[in-house]
Amino acid sequence: MERPEHIPPPCLEPLKVLHHDAHLVIVDKPSMLFSVPGRGPLKQDCALHRLAENFEDIKLVHRLDLDTSGVMVFARGIEAQRRLSRGF
Incomplete structure (x- = not known):
């Protein structure tokens, strides 16, 4: 039996x-926000996409x-x- 995928609540x-x-751009990332998009439509909100809207x-x-x-x-x-x- 497959385990259901855990989807974290959206980061507001x-x-x-x-x-x-x-x-460069330096940000303060809040917890529960992905750094990059995950797999699936509910995991697309991320720091990378948010920054791409303005930079x-x-x-x-x-x-x-x-x-x-x-x-x-x-x-x-x-x-x-x-x-x-x-550097990383």
């Missing part, structure tokens, strides 16, 4: 932008677990992503 807290410039060419540098809150760094463009990813 905003994603706070702490800093942004031409190369062009946003790229993931690292992840935080779903239930972890904290500072995340996103790159603006592939070259910035390559450079920033080296």
Whole structure:
């Protein structure tokens, strides 16, 4: 018998932008918000998608677990992503 998939409740807290410039965006990710989209339509709300609404060419540098809150760094463009990813 398959176990039903656990779907976390939606995160209603905003994603706070702490800093942004031409190369990166730094945010305070609340707990219960995915860093990147999960599988299935109910797991699409995530930090990456929320930032993409306001910043062009946003790229993931690292992840935080779903239930972890904290500072995340996103790159603006592939070259910035390559450079920033080296630190993680």
